[in-house]
Each structure stands twice: as structure tokens, then as C-alpha cells.
Amino acid sequence: SQKIEQNSEALNIQEGKTATLTCNYTNYSPAYLQWYRQDPGRGPVFLLLIRENEKEKRKERLKVTFDTTLKQSLFHITASQPADSATYLCALTSGAGSYQLTFGKGTKLSVIP
């Protein structure tokens, strides 16, 4: 069966360091992989999208990599700040034109001052 794993339920990191979150998937051939931020009691907020033919994408302090051979995406936050503390979700879209997302459980990031 299709599975998405964000293999750290929680991650604590010191302010200023780079946070790296992992998303692995099995039995899936995603066309797109997306990362979202979710704060407690709020809906997800879109951060970045990376396509299957892209290896890396950046946006300000964020960087996403996508390795379709390893079936893995890494999400990096450089120079992390306490305000970055949130749950980060990865989500896959199966095919072009499909907007149905399958989400991972998320990793709760805590940036310690």
C-alpha cells in the first residue's frame, strides 16, 4: 500500500542551526511533492512545491530536495528561528492535473532560543 513517512515525529534544534526534515514514500510515483507548515489548531499553509523532474528548490531560508530514486525529500530551514517552530507536513500529488494530496503525519519542529 502507499505510504508516506516523516520519520521524526518531533525535532528539537538550537536557534541559528539548520533544521533538516525527512519525507520518505513507498509504492508511490508522485508528480509533485509539497511541504506545508501547520500551527496548532490552524490549517496548513503552503511553503514549497517540487516536481519530479526537479532536484532542488529554494525559497528564502527554505530548501527542498527531491530524490525519486531514493523516494525521499529533504526539507531544510537554515538559520532557524523560534518563529519557525511548527509542524511541517509533506504531501504528494499522484499525477499531472490531480490536486488530491496525500499527507504525511508531520514533524513537529521546536527551535530553542
Add this chain to the structure above:
Amino acid sequence: GAVVSQHPSRVICKSGTSVKIECRSLDFQATTMFWYRQFPKQSLMLMATSNEGSKATYEQGVEKDKFLINHASLTLSTLTVTSAHPEDSSFYICSARAIAGGMAGELFFGEGSRLTVL
């Protein structure tokens, strides 16, 4: 950025009653909206895809008679939880796909609605 509004943000109801949750796209039109459910420390699970002017498509295991979806206009979809029971207590989130303009194709999420059934 585009805004998707959900109402109510929190609702508490008695077991056996029905609850309606609204999802509105405030500054764009959406032919397709998605309804998700999220239990504590769990991922968002897609319940159904709501298409304007036609019947919703439900995911496997989601009872269409219990979770009634109506998408009557390009800016509004509603989810009605009928005869709610405590196990229906969850965080319900909608998302909407913009159909025109610079945001065409993008997905925007609402803030979610916390349902507690006593």
C-alpha cells in the same frame, strides 16, 4: 494571498445532532474543493472532493450519507455531519483550487473547524 474561510472555527454539539461547516473562497472562484479530516497527531486524511454543480466524490471508507457535501456555487462548499457521534469529533479542513487569474491551479487551505461531539 488568497483566502479560504471556514465557519464555524469551533463547534460543540450533542450526540445525534447535525452540524454544518462552511468553506468559502473569499477572493477567487473554485470549481473544486477538498474536505479533509485530521485527528490529533495524525495526518490530514482526504474525505471527499467537492465539485461545483455536481455530486461529491468520496474516498473509500467515508460514508456519503453521514458526511453530506454541497458545492452550490463557485465560492462555497458545505460539509454537514449528520447524526454526529463522539467519534466524529475531529478537525475538519477544506481546501480550494483557484480556477482563474494568477492563482489558477493553486490550492489554498482554510483554517479548519474543530468539531467536538459530546
